[in-house]
Amino acid sequence: MSILPNRQQESLSPSQKEIEVVVVDVNNDHSRILLQQIPAANSRDDNMFIVIKAFVLPVLAKIHAGYFRISLSLCSQALLWKILMEPTDDSFPAFRRKLQIMLPSTGFILLWSLSLVTLASLSLLYILHWILYNDLVKNEFLHHVGVNYLFAPWISWLLLLQSTPAPWLLFFNKPTSTINYSCYPVLYWIFILPILILDIKIYGQWFTKGKKRVLSGMANPTSQLSVIGNLVAARAAAEMGWFETAICMFSLGMIHYLVLFVTLYQRLPGSNSLPSMLRPVFFLFFAAPSMASLARDSISGNFDCSSKMLFFLSLFLFISLICRPALFKKSMKKFNLAWWAYSFPITAMAIASTKYAQEVKTGSAHLLMLLLSAISVLVSSALMVFTALHTNSIVLHKDQELDHHLPQQQ
Secondary structure, eight states, X not given: OOOSOHHHHHTSOHHHHHHHHHHHHTTSTTHHHHHHHSOOOSSHHHHHHHHIIIIIHHHXXXXXXXXXXXXXXXXXXXXXXXXXXXXXXXXXXXXXXXXXXXXXXXXXXXXXXXXXXXXXXXXXXXXXXXXXXXXXXXXXXXXXXXXXXXXXXXXXXXXXXXXXXXXXXXXXXXXXXXXXXXXXXHHHHHXXXXXXXXXHHHXXXXXXXXXXXXXXXXXXXXXXXXXXXXXXXXXXXXXXXXXXXXXXXXXXXXXXXXXXXXXXXXXXXXXXXXXGGGGGGXXXXXXXXXHHHHHHHHHHSSOOHHHHHHHHHHHHHHHHHHTOGGGGTGGGSXXXXXXXXXXXXXXXXXXXXXXXXXXXXXXXXXXXXXXXXXXXXXXXXXXXXXXXXXXXXXXXXXXXXXXXOSOOOO
């Protein structure tokens, strides 16, 4: 059961031998049985150390950036609720009042708090994962799918920052006695710098590396997360009045989106490299144009023709995907972490529909906004319930499809 040589085993104390047994066999299906058979440790500290070795470290070893799908969905949902609750000058004040009654401010505060706790917890776990298992993080960074999910935590933080409740906004923007600037711009740059670094890494290798890193061989639906990161950063900058920064990030995202969209549309080898369990990430096809329409709206100050064109494109892609349920048949047989990929794109499109309804002020536009918002809330709520019911299958059990068990590209 132990992998230590006999001489090293003789020099260990009984408690250390027990710990070694747990570490070696913790990932086996019989780990719980082994733990029950191990004698009690001599002290409480030894017991705590055994528990950490047996349960905490395996979880940290399993964590990867794909888990930030959860925070991405929750943070975007919080932003949707905030926008729906904002007072607007439209032709349907009674409709807006009823909608605000359906989404009470207390519910929004709870949702935002849940998003904050979830994102902070995932961030802490991933930091510990990076410290203890830096080789796994390096492999993820070099992987053509895993590297795209490294954008997810920073996108989540930017969305959470934009959805901050009014009382917290006053705190962020309140100068202190020693610092004459608000926290909001500082947090913005903290969250956007990793996106820029990843941009240089990913976009740079597309036209400087050889055949192993060519776009046609690496592009897959998750590559659109890099585009979404730039567009979310552009919207956040525009909301703060930094229009030059917003235009810079928007142009960077849109240029690469056009190249990426054409590449994926041709169904080149890279777009077919995803296993069937990860098919829900195809919903990212309409998440990018939805975020682009929101970024354009924030930059221009109104939902102009460009924003409408991008919104209609996302709506068309959404309808095209839901009309092909066979594409997602295998991935829907059993609940898994990839299901969270459904929520964020639908929520992004719902947010875009609210801006569209505020601009055109027609009954059909408000009906579309209500429909998409209801679908978004229902999908997110269902995913939270399924996740609560299947926590063990997500955290403790092995799932090779979801742990980026794909051919490594060096």
